Amino acid sequence: MDGTPQEITTLVGREVYSNNGAFVGEVEDVRLDLGGQTVTGLALGELSRELFADRIESGKGVMIPYSWVRAVGDVILISDVVERLEDEDEDEDVVA
Template sequence: MDDTHQEVTSLVGREVYSNNGVFVGEVEDLQLNISEETIEGLALGQLNEELFPEESRARKGVIVPYRWVRSVGDVILINDVVERVRDPDDEEEDEIVA
């Protein structure tokens, strides 16, 4: 087994935090682009219920684009996720209602 393969599989199970230190979720799987041999995204489960209330209640996960990853160590740090995860249409509805 080569080092690259070990690095990729070692991402599964790591906790993911925003660059502000907020727990986002835990890596359950990876979204890969086999032809380009790249990681496209991190499939997260055990989500922060405050950030993802609907997904947590439905026991669904989310996929975070790998380009958001800032660093990988004992934990994975990603760019601030709250604004980016919400659907722009949902934000407009919230603004209209409020």
């Protein structure tokens, strides 16, 4: 991220991938901290069936912490922590 301020709405509609290249989902909305005027989370829809099939009902989404974001460009890259969900029973940072 180059530090240049951008409109928050530019995040909506972008595809999200892990830094290992796995498709995660598409940004449908953002969670804001209005006091600090910062983005604190991304609401994802159109989720990867491979990553979320047994965890999230069809048509539902997830909220991921913005701290997972590694880069924003034509797509958004996040930590590979989402891929590790397959090996864990529950992850409190991911909310359906």
